[in-house]
Amino acid sequence: MSSPAKAYRASILHSLGDPAVVGIEQSYEYFEDGILLVEDGRVVKVGHAADLLDKLKGIEIVEYHDALITPGFIDTHIHYPQTGMIASYGEQLLDWLNTYTFPTEQQFADKAHAADVAGIFLKELLRNGTTTALVFGSVHKQSVDAFFEASEALNLRMIAGKVLMDRNAPDYLTDTAESGYADSKELIKRWHGKGRLHYAVTPRFAPTSTPDQLELAGKLYHEFPDLYMHTHLSENLKEIDWVKALFPERTGYLDVYDHYKLIGARSVFAHGVHLCDDECKRLGETGSAVAFCPTSNLFLGSGLFNLNKLEQHGVRVGLGTDVGAGTSFSQLQSLNEAYKVMQLQGNKLDPFKSLYLATLGSANALYLDDKIGNFASGKDADFIVLDYKATPLIDYRMQQAKSLEEKLFALTILGDDRAVKETFAAGQSVHRRD
Structure with missing residues (x-):
């Protein structure tokens, strides 16, 4: 069953590769003001809103403020x-x-x-x-x-x-x-x-x-x-x-x-x-x-x-x-504990490596990285909206954050189900927080 195109606007972050292999800077793609275009349950395109808005005539755009869209x-x-x-x-x-x-x-x-x-x-x-x-x-x-x-x-x-x-x-x-x-x-x-x-x-x-x-x-x-x-x-x-x-x-x-x-x-x-x-x-x-x-x-x-x-x-x-x-x-809480496990062994777990483990890395482990794990064109539109104001403490911490890395790390330490504003599977909303 086909579904019409729909666009989602917020900050958008997804993994492109394993930071241990490609390096941190090459491991992710981030759009401060981004658009995720979805049609028939699949990703059509992701990019900067400034580059895509003119091409979305007649397409519904759902906007989220103080939020980050990532793969499910x-x-x-x-x-x-x-x-x-x-x-x-x-x-x-x-x-x-x-x-x-x-x-x-x-x-x-x-x-x-x-x-x-x-x-x-x-x-x-x-x-x-x-x-x-x-x-x-x-x-x-x-x-x-x-x-x-x-x-x-x-x-x-x-x-x-x-x-x-x-x-x-x-x-x-x-x-x-x-x-x-x-x-x-x-x-x-x-x-x-x-x-x-x-x-x-x-x-x-x-x-x-x-x-x-x-x-x-x-x-x-x-x-x-x-x-x-x-x-x-x-x-x-x-x-x-x-x-x-x-x-x-x-x-x-x-x-x-x-x-x-x-x-x-x-x-x-x-x-x-x-x-x-x-x-x-x-x-x-x-x-x-x-x-x-x-x-x-x-x-x-x-x-x-x-x-x-x-x-x-x-x-x-x-x-x-x-x-x-x-x-x-919560995989956010799993990453919270994973960071501590690494620390106890004298190792670090970078926030972008955490993102990779919870999304594209796990897709790779399951041989599903051709279908899910990031926003490459043609992949299943499985994604979530994370709320930067989910709790008073997260809201306050985000106001102090000076970089995307800081924000991402704070979400993995402080976040849980309350941080998930909405969840989409194959382009359809399957959970919306009250």
Whole structure:
């Protein structure tokens, strides 16, 4: 269905490349008074208002004052069934799964419950300016149906999959190698490539899948074009020891996934906090990606993510909230914590690198940078309007800012859902702050 051209006027900022590769000054494009022209759900053009206004005769122009338009944020790792257990107290990873996660996910056997939570989850993402996410469902195939139905209704670009888990979990949450394969294949045929939806083969993590299940997951990953693979890797030291005990014949955690042909393009490994150089090298040479989830890693005491080390090995890195272990749906808050993680390791996270991680960098990690992540002509018109007056403190801080860099950094430290004035998906407003 076509939609008429429409223009949006405000300050506009988007990433052009990775600052670590092209340098800070070449990594972004900024228009103090800019125009974003959108038609049929796609970007037509972005530029200075002075250069474009005369060419917009008869086109509606929506103006935002004291605001910054950026591409929509992209979340490369999040669990929608865990929405209701965010901010659960006091455990590290393995105990946290047993105490909170598994009982919560049991409820998703009920399709109506899954649909209710999917609606709440998507509303939270959009309130926080996230327009694309790589999403865990539960072990129940109806949880994925509910999520995709809600995403399709909003015409969102989303990636999700049914969890595969046939051991080391409660009986009420396990499938079998064969049923997990069959259910996933059914969901792939129903949803993968439908509208803006994509499917991810989703073994929870190596300890909860038997070798038979991992083998079938690897088969499935290569059976259909452009599928994703989404799982966890080296988040917690006790988890790593457990993997070694379960797979003594393998040389390490990543080698388990490698053996079962689960690494490569569009494979995304969440966390990767405790990776050795050889594992980083292997991830880089296979085109795999790692999701940096700072709020979760700090909240569960998992450790500090070494962004520089992964990038030195050419690993694609995206930004993830990891809700519900993560503490906020906001990618601004993820960047707040990412800055601190880097500081604790004696490194800096430049504001323009932060913008890249939350937008074009995460799109690159998901092999979607030809479709989303910046305002290149022809890309999906997924964008957000950030409010420089969102709170009294942000307003006051912006009055003191002497540069775009200062403003951007202040937004990542002080901003949250309140800073998101409006969110657009494929050119349509899908959230407007009251």
